[in-house]
Amino acid sequence: MAIDLAKTAQENGIRYFLVSFVDLFGVLRAKLVPAHAIGDMQVDGAGFAGFAAWLDMTPADPDMFAVPDPASLVQLPWNREVGWVAADLWMDGKEVEASPRAVLRNQVARAAELGYRMKTGVECEYFLLASESDVISDARDVQPKPCYDQTALMRRYDVISEICDAMIELGWNPYQNDHEDANGQFEMNWEYADCLTTADRHAFFKYMVKSIAEKHGYRATFMPKPFPHLTGSGCHCHVSVWDPDGKTNLFHDDDGELGLSALAYSFLGGILHSADAMCALFNPTVNSYKRIDAPVTQSGATWSPNAISYSGNNRTHMVRIPEPGRFELRLMDGSANPYLLQAGVLAAGLDGIVNQREPGKRLDVNMYAEGARLRRLRRLPLNLLDALRLFDKSRVARAALGAEFVESYVKLKSEEWRSYATTLSRWEFEHTLDC
Numbered sequence: 001m002a003i004d005l006a007k008t009a010q011e012n013g014i015r016y017f018l019v020s021f022v023d024l025f026g027v028l029r030a031k032l033v034p035a036h037a038i039g040d041m042q043v044d045g046a047g048f049a050g051f052a053a054w055l056d057m058t059p060a061d062p063d064m065f066a067v068p069d070p071a072s073l074v075q076l077p078w079n080r081e082v083g084w085v086a087a088d089l090w091m092d093g094k095e096v097e098a099s100p101r102a103v104l105r106n107q108v109a110r111a112a113e114l115g116y117r118m119k120t121g122v123e124c125e126y127f128l129l130a131s132e133s134d135v136i137s138d139a140r141d142v143q144p145k146p147c148y149d150q151t152a153l154m155r156r157y158d159v160i161s162e163i164c165d166a167m168i169e170l171g172w173n174p175y176q177n178d179h180e181d182a183n184g185q186f187e188m189n190w191e192y193a194d195c196l197t198t199a200d201r202h203a204f205f206k207y208m209v210k211s212i213a214e215k216h217g218y219r220a221t222f223m224p225k226p227f228p229h230l231t232g233s234g235c236h237c238h239v240s241v242w243d244p245d246g247k248t249n250l251f252h253d254d255d256g257e258l259g260l261s262a263l264a265y266s267f268l269g270g271i272l273h274s275a276d277a278m279c280a281l282f283n284p285t286v287n288s289y290k291r292i293d294a295p296v297t298q299s300g301a302t303w304s305p306n307a308i309s310y311s312g313n314n315r316t317h318m319v320r321i322p323e324p325g326r327f328e329l330r331l332m333d334g335s336a337n338p339y340l341l342q343a344g345v346l347a348a349g350l351d352g353i354v355n356q357r358e359p360g361k362r363l364d365v366n367m368y369a370e371g372a373r374l375r376r377l378r379r380l381p382l383n384l385l386d387a388l389r390l391f392d393k394s395r396v397a398r399a400a401l402g403a404e405f406v407e408s409y410v411k412l413k414s415e416e417w418r419s420y421a422t423t424l425s426r427w428e429f430e431h432t433l434d435c
Contacts, residue, residue: 003070005042005085009035012075014083019046019068021087022100022203024409025054025416026284026337030084031066042068045090055089056098056408064091072200077166078212086200098405100339101199107346107400108196114353116250117242118346121192122202125233125334126209127184127226128156129219134226136184137218145299146183153179156186159216163188163209172201181299182230192238194246195342202338222334224283225290229298232291233334239345240326241267252325257362258312259324268310268319268327269359270352271345273396275308275318275331279381280391281344282332284413286420289383291333305330307371308378309363316367318380331380347400385417 005017017038020030031046045065050057057064066087074084088105089096096102111118128137141152153160160177167174173191180187188205192198206222213220225232240251241263253261260268283292293306303315310319310327320328332341351357363374371377381387391397392410 003073004039005068005070005073005083006035006039008070008073009038009083012083013080014075015081016083017041017068018082018084019066019087020084020203021053021066021089022337022339023054024056024098024100024337024340024412026100026335026340027054028203028207029053038068042070045087050089050091050096054412055096056411062092064089064096066090069200074170074204076208077169078162078208078215084204084207086203097402098408100337100343103401103405104196104199104339104343104346106402107343107350108194110400111241111346111350112244114350115244116350116353117244117246118195118342118349119192119240119242119246120195120198120342120345121190121238122198122332122338122341123187123189123234123236123238124202124205124209124222125180125185125187125235126220126222127182127233128159128186128213129184129221129226131214131217131219133219138184141183143183145181146179146185147181147299149179152183153177153186159213159218160186160188162212162216166208166212167205180231180233181301181303182227182232182297185231185233192240195346199338199342202341206338224285224288224333224335225294226287228290228294231297231299231301231303232294234291234304234330235332235334235336235341237329237332237341237345238322238326239267239329239349241349249325251327254324256324258321260321263353264325264327265359266353266356267349268352269357270348270350270355270396271319271327271329272308272310272359273352273357274344274348274394276378276381276387277390277394277397278344278348279331279387280384280409280413281340282336283387284337284340284384285335286384286417288333288335289381289387292380293382301368303330304333305367306380307367307374308380309367309371310359311363311365314364314366316365316371317363343401344397348396351396351400384413384420388413388417
């Protein structure tokens with residue numbers, strides 16, 4: 001039985017609801033709805049002009065309505081008067097199929113038809129900056145290898161603990177927090193769940209981190225590569241596929257290589273087959289490609305892939321098998337749209353299962369030391385334009401995600417690339433002014 005949002009508001013002291021959706025660029029959009037009006041909104045949705053967000057619409061298009069999914073309700077731990085709900089987009093009585101949450105829900109339905117249920121967890125890395133600036137917030141966080149630095153972690157205890165306490169309150173079962181490999185960078189981990197739930201939580205997590213950081217006088221950013229000399233922010237995704245009831249992990253096979261089933265290796269084959277094209281979703285910004293194939297950072301390693309490969313418990317590869325029954329996909333970065341990240345993984349993996357794609361031989365090498373010598377290895381795109389061209393041509397993406405979505409996404413992201421390409425940089429003046 002669906003949650004009655006109006007009744008829930010009365011029982012829990014919610015005065016306002018943020019009826020929210022994520023657009024194609026990963027921007028969180030919302031209407032602030034008073035509790036007395038949420039009953040009608042739960043049925044009819046909150047009205048928006050689609051063209052005003054990053055969706056492929058025009059000012060002439062009719063109203064778009066965001067219908068809240070009550071199962072996604074989160075009462076803001078830092079402001080309990082406000083409830084947040086993820087919404088699905090409708091226009092002219094039809095769901096907007098090119099919206100990110102719909103794209104993921106369609107993949108979830110497709111998986112269910114095949115008898116599968118994908119569960120995932122994400123590792124969200126972010127930087128804490130000084131308020132209204134582009135420098136890290138902690139002037140004493142200067143170690144060349146700052147990963148797991150207890151002292152630097154505890155200097156931001158007030159922020160980290162408040163975010164973690166919020167996740168505990170929300171029932172996400174967070175289990176660890178750490179200072180990451182770059183100065184000023186942190187990561188927080190919570191329990192895996194069905195991929196749609198993970199996407200909703202991922203979207204809310206980014207909002208929560210930014211809000212709580214701001215409350216403490218800092219600015220949080222999930223930008224992939226804000227500092228050239230420091231490790232960028234990834235968003236590693238841990239993946240497993242289960243039976244329809246979610247009780248049996250179909251990736252786990254005690255007799256399989258590294259504890260993985262034949263189904264798991266077919267899924268992996270699909271991921272490897274489409275990884276370069278799916279970069280457009282997994283690494284969706286101009287800045288993303290300054291994390292991929294970056295020069296060695298101050299800490300000694302970038303911790304990001306530049307080629308399409310997999311291995312066992314080896315973090316130098318695009319895909320790591322940390323233990324039986326799951327994969328860690330290390331390609332994604334902090335700018336990834338939470339819904340399109342999951343949709344891209346599921347679309348590519350299902351293609352691998354349906355077409356029984358082989359992942360090839362596992363590489364048990366240090367990619368940072370030996371990868372450049374492996375000539376037959378496919379490389380990841382080096383910029384957003386190349387990624388978009390691969391995505392546009394991908395038969396897997398078009399068949400699974402829909403031609404309408406692919407074309408809308410490529411159109412809007414290509415406009416973003418052109419905006420970047422026509423902007424003069426300081427580097428150009430320094431290297432070409434005297435040509």
